[in-house]
Amino acid sequence: MKSKEQWITETMGSLEGIHRADSDPLIFSRIADSSRFPSKRTALPGNRLIWQIAAGLAFLVTLNIFSLVVYSRSTAAPQTTENIIVAEYFSYLDTIKY
Amino acid sequence: MVSLLEEKSLIEKLKNGEPSAFELMFGQYRDKVYNTALGLLQNKEDAKDISQEVFVEVFRSIHNFRMQSALSTWIYRITVQKSLEWIRVKNQKKRYALIVSLFGKEDQIQKTNDTPFYHPGVLLENKERSAILFQAISRLPINQRTAFTLHKVELLSYAEIADVMQVSVPSIESLMFRAKQNLKRRLALYYEKNEP
Numbered sequence: 222m223k224s225k226e227q228w229i230t231e232t233m234g235s236l237e238g239i240h241r242a243d244s245d246p247l248i249f250s251r252i253a254d255s256s257r258f259p260s261k262r263t264a265l266p267g268n269r270l271i272w273q274i275a276a277g278l279a280f281l282v283t284l285n286i287f288s289l290v291v292y293s294r295s296t297a298a299p300q301t302t303e304n305i306i307v308a309e310y311f312s313y314l315d316t317i318k319y
Numbered sequence: 320m321v322s323l324l325e326e327k328s329l330i331e332k333l334k335n336g337e338p339s340a341f342e343l344m345f346g347q348y349r350d351k352v353y354n355t356a357l358g359l360l361q362n363k364e365d366a367k368d369i370s371q372e373v374f375v376e377v378f379r380s381i382h383n384f385r386m387q388s389a390l391s392t393w394i395y396r397i398t399v400q401k402s403l404e405w406i407r408v409k410n411q412k413k414r415y416a417l418i419v420s421l422f423g424k425e426d427q428i429q430k431t432n433d434t435p436f437y438h439p440g441v442l443l444e445n446k447e448r449s450a451i452l453f454q455a456i457s458r459l460p461i462n463q464r465t466a467f468t469l470h471k472v473e474l475l476s477y478a479e480i481a482d483v484m485q486v487s488v489p490s491i492e493s494l495m496f497r498a499k500q501n502l503k504r505r506l507a508l509y510y511e512k513n514e515p
Contacts, residue, residue: 225507225510225511229506229510231448232449233499233502233506235441235445235448235449235451235452236441236445236449237442237445238442239438239440240440241350241351241354241440242350242353242354242440243353243439244352244354244367244370245353245367248349248353248371248374249342249345249349249374252345252371252374252375252378
């Protein structure tokens with residue numbers, strides 16, 4: 222019968238000569254099939270960049286709409302007789318030299 | 320043994336998303352990852368799942384790898400982190416099961432796996448004794464368990480373990496010393512109860 226100390230020493234040494242356990246080679250195919258592992262990485266822009274581009278586009282669209290509205294208002298003034306007389310009157314004032 | 324230049328080239332290819340590089344890296348590290356996870360988790364199925372998670376994580380995070388440590392150290396670190404997280408979740412489930420059992424809901428108790436763990440790489444003549452040792456290892460504090468497993472099962476040096484665990488070599492020496500003391504104490508208790 223072994224003494225307690227001897228048994229403990231032998232048990233503590235029971236991992237001597239251990240070999241590395243072989244893994245399952247099929248793990249790779251499991252990973253490759255996984256949706257979390259794309260076969261080819263595609264460079265996607267970051268969230269910040271997307272928001273910056275979106276904000277820039279929104280600004281340009283707003284600016285265009287604003288310009289169109291201003292332009293349409295300025296060109297839409299009706300050419301009435303009254304308008305023509307007023308315009309001619311003020312053009313006459315431009316010719317006076319003080 | 321992979322040279323530094325080869326490793327650098329492999330990392331670059333991994334960063335470029337080349338599937339062949341991933342396959343090469345998988346071939347080099349799959350046994351190391353699996354064996355480390357197996358030593359820590361003491362369950363083949365869990366180790367398989369963790370191995371899968373580790374490689375997915377490696378693929379996902381390779382762009383953040385700054386080459387401040389060896390690729391192997393980085394992969395070991397991910398493996399240890401994933402395994403410890405797994406153990407933490409499992410322990411939480413065990414605690415929950417214990418609380419449930421206190422209220423007498425026996426049918427809700429998840430049976431804990433107390434079957435002995437036989438590591439496939441252990442010599443045949445050491446099979447039974449190593450199962451007792453693994454049981455004692457599983458009851459060690461987590462840092463001692465990690466250091467002891469990496470040294471005795473994965474056969475890493477103290478310096479390598481220090482890199483993986485991001486502590487100093489004297490800290491690993493201290494962890495190993497305390498792990499051995501704790502294991503001897505637990506084995507002595509086992510001997511007294513079960514006198515072989």
